[in-house]
Amino acid sequence: MSSLPETTARERPRNLALLLREPFRIGSEQLHERFAERGHPEVRAPHGNVLQYLDDAGTRVSVLAQRAQITKQSMAELVAHLERHGYVERTPDPDDRRAKLVRATARGEEVYAIAREFVAEMEADWTRQLGKGDMRRLRELLERLNDVVAG
Amino acid sequence: MSSLPETTARERPRNLALLLREPFRIGSEQLHERFAERGHPEVRAPHGNVLQYLDDAGTRVSVLAQRAQITKQSMAELVAHLERHGYVERTPDPDDRRAKLVRATARGEEVYAIAREFVAEMEADWTRQLGKGDMRRLRELLERLNDVVAG
DNA sequence: GAAGATGGACAGGAGGCCTGTCTAGCTGGA
DNA sequence: TCCAGCTAGACAGGCCTCCTGTCCATCTTC
Numbered sequence: 105m106s107s108l109p110e111t112t113a114r115e116r117p118r119n120l121a122l123l124l125r126e127p128f129r130i131g132s133e134q135l136h137e138r139f140a141e142r143g144h145p146e147v148r149a150p151h152g153n154v155l156q157y158l159d160d161a162g163t164r165v166s167v168l169a170q171r172a173q174i175t176k177q178s179m180a181e182l183v184a185h186l187e188r189h190g191y192v193e194r195t196p197d198p199d200d201r202r203a204k205l206v207r208a209t210a211r212g213e214e215v216y217a218i219a220r221e222f223v224a225e226m227e228a229d230w231t232r233q234l235g236k237g238d239m240r241r242l243r244e245l246l247e248r249l250n251d252v253v254a255g
Numbered sequence: 256m257s258s259l260p261e262t263t264a265r266e267r268p269r270n271l272a273l274l275l276r277e278p279f280r281i282g283s284e285q286l287h288e289r290f291a292e293r294g295h296p297e298v299r300a301p302h303g304n305v306l307q308y309l310d311d312a313g314t315r316v317s318v319l320a321q322r323a324q325i326t327k328q329s330m331a332e333l334v335a336h337l338e339r340h341g342y343v344e345r346t347p348d349p350d351d352r353r354a355k356l357v358r359a360t361a362r363g364e365e366v367y368a369i370a371r372e373f374v375a376e377m378e379a380d381w382t383r384q385l386g387k388g389d390m391r392r393l394r395e396l397l398e399r400l401n402d403v404v405a406g
Numbered sequence: 407g408a409a410g411a412t413g414g415a416c417a418g419g420a421g422g423c424c425t426g427t428c429t430a431g432c433t434g435g436a
Numbered sequence: 437t438c439c440a441g442c443t444a445g446a447c448a449g450g451c452c453t454c455c456t457g458t459c460c461a462t463c464t465t466c
Contacts, residue, residue, distance in 0.1 A: 118398060120374075120378055120381075120394060120397070121282055121374065123397040123398060123401050124276070124397065125275070125276075125279045126401050126405070127275055127401060128276045128279070130404045130405075132272075223270070223271075227271055229403075230271075234396070234399055234400065234403065238396055238399070241392065241396060242393075242397070242400065243271060243274070245396065246271070246275065246278075246393070247274060248385055248389070249274075249381065249385065249393065250274050250278060252385065253282070253381075
């Protein structure tokens with residue numbers, strides 16, 4: 105995060121980090137507004153970390169935590185919240201009596217569907233405004249950038 | 256690491272939102288590691304919201320809150336934390352006896368300098384790996400995307 | 407002046423994340 | 437076969453960020 109205390113904070117040059125963050129932030133905000141509109145105000149930003157990583161067959165909390173890169177305690181809390189509100193359910197794992205499998209309920213699937221729909225709309229909107237070619241170039245450049253930062 | 260029994264998460268193509276978020280997230284992480292290395296472990300992610308929006312002349316908490324898009328109560332807490340650790344100081348506003356101006360101390364300026372240096376390094380690194388032309392194109396496309404989402 | 411707006415403080419609370427610890431259940435080697 | 441050590445998850449306790457609501461002092465406007 106740079107920040108040039110030159111004149112006023114407002115007229116800083118556009119900073120690459122912010123250019124990356126803003127579309128993501130605004131998109132997330134709109135997605136959660138959409139959830140709320142469709143009757144799922146209980147689904148908050150970090151819960152994407154659960155729903156996003158669920159397998160159809162059900163997934164253990166510890167596996168979810170690993171995928172989402174948070175501790176299993178944190179993940180357990182997110183799951184508990186979603187369970188309280190009926191988005192996921194936990195069933196015993198038949199293969200391991202210590203474990204429980206987290207699975208989306210119908211209500212959870214609904215949220216997932218809303219998210220997919222929203223993302224598709226959003227990408228279509230961006231494509232309409234940037235143009236198909238530039239959108240493809242943007243994605244390609246971002247993919248390369250991600251490979252760079254990940255490497 | 257992922258020697259997990261078979262199943263991966265739901266099959267997803269690389270998702271545009273994540274492509275935007277990851278470089279930002281990784282960059283932030285590295286920046287805060289840098290802060291810690293240089294003796295400023297107290298500066299945590301949200302404190303960028305303060306430092307980033309400070310004017311040289313000093314800035315009111317309510318203005319900072321507005322710029323950072325959080326409530327003034329939240330901003331007041333961030334400022335208090337930074338003040339406790341000597342990064343900013345609050346002085347009475349000569350123009351309004353209700354108000355106080357938040358200003359960076361020398362220690363705060365040091366953190367700025369570290370951030371600016373880090374951002375410069377990071378951008379240079381990305382440019383080296385993507386190439387100058389592609390980096391410029393990426394920035395340009397991101398600027399257009401930001402205009403689209405902001406509009 | 408007085409009414410209303412604004413700057414900021416304080417109280418209380420929620421969510422998300424952490425470390426540490428504990429039990430139940432699994433697994434592999436002697 | 438049995439036990440040591442590991443793993444899955446629950447529980448306790450704590451920190452940080454952010455929120456709403458309330459209050460007072462001060463400024464602004466009429």
